[in-house]
Amino acid sequence: MLLSLAIWIPIIGGLAVMTTARDKNANSTRWVALFAALAGFIVTIPLYTGFDSSTAALQFVENVKWIERYNINYYLGVDGISMWFVILNSFITIFVVVAGWKVIEEKPAQYFAAFLIMSGLINGAFAAADAVLFYVFFEAMLIPMYLIIGVWGGPNRVYAAVKFFLYTLLGSLLMLVALLYLYNVSGGSFEIAQFHKVPLAMNPQILLFVAFFLAFAVKVPMWPVHTWLPDAHVEAPTGGSVVLAAITLKLGAYGFLRFILPIVPDASRYLAPFVIAISLIAIVYIGFVALVQTDMKKLIAYSSISHMGFVTLGFFLFVGSQTSALGIEGGLMQMISHGFISGAMFLCVGVLYDRMHTRNIADYGGVVNTMPKFAAFMMLFTMANAGLPGTSGFIGEFTVTLAAVKQGMFWVGAAAGLTLILGAAYSLWMYKRVIFGDIANDNVRELTDVTSREFWMLAALAVCVLFMGIYPAPFTEVMHQSVNELITHVSKSKL
Secondary structure (H helix, E strand, C coil): CHHHHHHHHHHHHHHHHHCCCCCCCCHHHHHHHHHHHHHHHHCCHHHHHCCCCCCCCCEEEEEEEEEHHHCEEEEEEECCCCHHHHHHHHHHHHHHHHHCCCCCCCCHHHHHHHHHHHHHHHHHHHHECEHHHHHHHHHHCHHHHHHHHHHHCCCCHHHHHHHHHHHHHHHHHHHHHHHHHHHHHCCCCCEHHHHCCCCCCHHHHHHHHHHHHHHHHHHCCCCCCCCHHHHHHHHCCHHHHHHHHHHHHHHHHHHHHHHHHHHCHHHHHHHHHHHHHHHHHHHHHHHHHHHCCCEHHHHHHHHHHHHHHHHHHHHCCCECCECCHHHHHHHHHHHHHHHHHHHHHHHHHHHHHHHHCCCEHHHCCCHHHCCHHHHHHHHHHHHHHCCCCCCHHHHHHHHHHHHHHHCCCHHHHHHHHHCHHHHHHHHHHHHHHHHCCCCCCHHHHCCCCCCHHHHHHHHHHHHHHHHHHHCCHHHHCCCHHHHHHHHHHHCCCCC
């Protein structure tokens, strides 16, 4: 029942929030939304406390017949790969509600309802063990995000929303074709675990790889199908940017581990050099693109693409038939860490934007003089974004780089590792221009430091970033068995 609660409490909470739409002061809207978000997070805590890290099997399983004629089930379960992302998503939803507490004045009930419903749908995608159920949740979450960008976004919100929707939808349609093919060759089952057992020749594997890859690469997003993300981030409200960066990008990377590697292992090995190459392009090229941005949101958006390049790089560090357990775990750690750091960075931009109504770096300068508490928080998150040891940003990127070197790919590891200099360059360049120096203008002089609501919001994320950076064991220990099981399966040829 825990997984169903994690899915349906936010969705029902979102519908409940809609009933408060006529509250002129929106007080009941905010409190109902916060209660639903907190309840949705609380029910996910036992997923960790009750998790058995000694097994790779799905846990907290729920399996009920849904559409019997086509053998489609309401089948839920989490393992060491997916469990943390259900918790992370529910955790981040709380910050989205808190971040929009005062600043959302137009249609607040619909705004909070969209985020809560999307939170439940995302949890469903991470927990789904049936392919059709996964596809339904995976596609349905596009609708609330489309509305969030299109209704509460910036001046070019309609363009950004349509671009986001078309990119992700077109990729997903190819995945649907792949799922129907697998249903046919698996004997009429949509259970994802059954797809892992289907013997496939190389040509079908390559075609399935392409179909799944396009669907998930757009979501990550990988170069060169990344262009929708900066537009979506720039136009989205703060909460939309937080969820996009912290959660929805992770669904794409999750698809690589749940579908591509175990279903088409031979094609994955064959095409691994291609994935490694475009991952390195994302890390290096997009890092340079981030370096020349003048809009804070765009800079952080491009940095997200670069950081997610480490994730896909870690997943495809094959040597012979064996991929790297260290690489996969490093990629997973990078996904969790990026959820904390990117969410915090976009919240910091939101704090400034709420006061100044501009995201241009040139409009700031000397913020530390009027907002010292905020400057301290942003310094921590900027350093984490640059991969400073002792923060969560260091763990994943270092582990992936180490995995590449241990797999005998020294130059791949060197290229990835040296580009951490780029991360430091664009992160610190932005921080220096915005925070340090003399007060640049009267608007900065009139700024007030973080409110208590903003302080505790940023403090909670700061604790997460530091705790994970100093003591990552609680995050990694639950992954080992599931990752080892995945590697054992991938090393077996289906040919």
